[in-house]
Amino acid sequence: MEGLKLEQRHGKARVRVGRVWREANGRHLFVEWNVSISLLSDCLAAYTRADNSDIVATDTMKNTVYVKAKECKQPISVEDFAIVLGKHFTSFYPQVSSAIINIVEKPWERIYIDGQPHRHGFKLGSEKHTTEVIVKKSGSLQVISGIEGLAVLKTTQSGFEGFIRDKYTILPETRERMLATEISASWRYPFENLASVPAKQSYFMEKYTDVKKVLLDTFFGPTKEGVYSPSVQSTLYYMAKAVLARVSDVSSVKLKMPNIHFLPVNLSSKDNPVIVKFEDDVFLPTDEPHGSIEATLSRIQSKI
Numbered sequence: 264m265e266g267l268k269l270e271q272r273h274g275k276a277r278v279r280v281g282r283v284w285r286e287a288n289g290r291h292l293f294v295e296w297n298v299s300i301s302l303l304s305d306c307l308a309a310y311t312r313a314d315n316s317d318i319v320a321t322d323t324m325k326n327t328v329y330v331k332a333k334e335c336k337q338p339i340s341v342e343d344f345a346i347v348l349g350k351h352f353t354s355f356y357p358q359v360s361s362a363i364i365n366i367v368e369k370p371w372e373r374i375y376i377d378g379q380p381h382r383h384g385f386k387l388g389s390e391k392h393t394t395e396v397i398v399k400k401s402g403s404l405q406v407i408s409g410i411e412g413l414a415v416l417k418t419t420q421s422g423f424e425g426f427i428r429d430k431y432t433i434l435p436e437t438r439e440r441m442l443a444t445e446i447s448a449s450w451r452y453p454f455e456n457l458a459s460v461p462a463k464q465s466y467f468m469e470k471y472t473d474v475k476k477v478l479l480d481t482f483f484g485p486t487k488e489g490v491y492s493p494s495v496q497s498t499l500y501y502m503a504k505a506v507l508a509r510v511s512d513v514s515s516v517k518l519k520m521p522n523i524h525f526l527p528v529n530l531s532s533k534d535n536p537v538i539v540k541f542e543d544d545v546f547l548p549t550d551e552p553h554g555s556i557e558a559t560l561s562r563i564q565s566k567i
C-alpha cells in the first residue's frame with residue numbers, strides 16, 4: 264500500500280428487532296428497534312489481499328442483535344442496548360477497535376381503552392427515540408440520544424421582522440404568523456467510559472422524557488398566553504438553553520428545526536378582486552421548500 268492510505272469500516276444497517284417482556288401480572292412491555300452497527304476493525308487484508316480471515320461477517324453482527332435482545336431479561340433503553348452491543352463487539356473480537364451503534368425506536372405506545380391501560384395493546388405514536396453510541400476497546404465511550412420527528416405548530420405568538428431587505432426581498436414583516444416545525448434533537452452525555460454510565464435501568468428513558476418536556480414547554484410557553492417567537496432561530500436557542508439549564512448530565516444539544524411554511528391564502532380574479540381575503544385564518548400548508556435552521560449549544564468545558 265505504498266503511498267496510499269485506506270480508511271474503512273463495515274457493519275450491518277437497519278437490523279429490525281421487536282422485543283416483548285411479559286410481566287408476572289400479565290402486563291406486556293414492547294419495543295421495536297432498527298439497529299445499525301458499524302465496526303472499525305483491523306481487516307485490511309480483506310480489501311487488499313482478498314483475505315477474509317479477520318472479517319466479522321455482517322450476518323454475524325445481525326444475529327448478535329437477536330442474541331443480545333434475547334439475553335435482556337428486563338426492559339432496556341436504546342442507549343443501554345447500544346452499549347451492550349458496543350461492549351460485545353469491542354471485547355469479543357481482537358480485530359475490532361471501535362463499534363458505532365445507531366438505534367431508532369419505533370414509537371409504540373400502550374393503548375388506553377375507556378381510560379384503562381391495555382395489558383398487551385399498543386398504537387404507533389409520532390416522534391422517535393434515537394441513539395448513537397461509540398464504544399472503544401479501551402472502554403472509552405460516547406453516548407448521544409435524540410428525538411426525531413417531533414412535529415409542533417402554534418397558530419399565533421410568532422413573527423419575523425427586521426431582517427435584511429434588498430432588491431430580491433419580497434417577504435413582508437409580520438408579528439402574526441403560524442409557526443410550524445418538525446424538531447430533531449440530539450444531545451450528548453458527559454460519560455467518557457463504560458464505568459461512568461449510570462446503572463439505573465430507567466436513566467436514559469427518564470432523560471428522554473425530561474428533554475422532550477423542556478423542548479415542548481419552551482416552544483409553546485404557558486397554556487393561555489404562550490410565548491412570543493421573534494424567529495425560529497431565537498426559539499431554537501431558548502429551547503437548547505433550557506435543555507442545558509434544566510436537564511442535568513446533558514453536555515451539548517443539537518436542534519434542527521425546519522421552518523414549515525403555512526402561506527396566507529388570498530384569492531382574486533379580474534372580475535372579483537377579493538374572493539378570499541387573508542385574515543390570519545385560511546392557509547396553504549406546504550412541505551417544500553422549507554427554511555432549514557439548526558444549531559448546537561454546548562457547555563464550555565471548564566479548564567480547571
Ligand SMILES: O=c1[nH]c(=O)c2[nH]c(=O)[nH]c2[nH]1
Nearest residue numbers: 423434493494495496522554
Ligand atoms: O424564523 C424565521 N427565520 C428565518 O431565517 C426566516 N427566513 C424567512 O424567510 N422566514 C424566516 N423565519
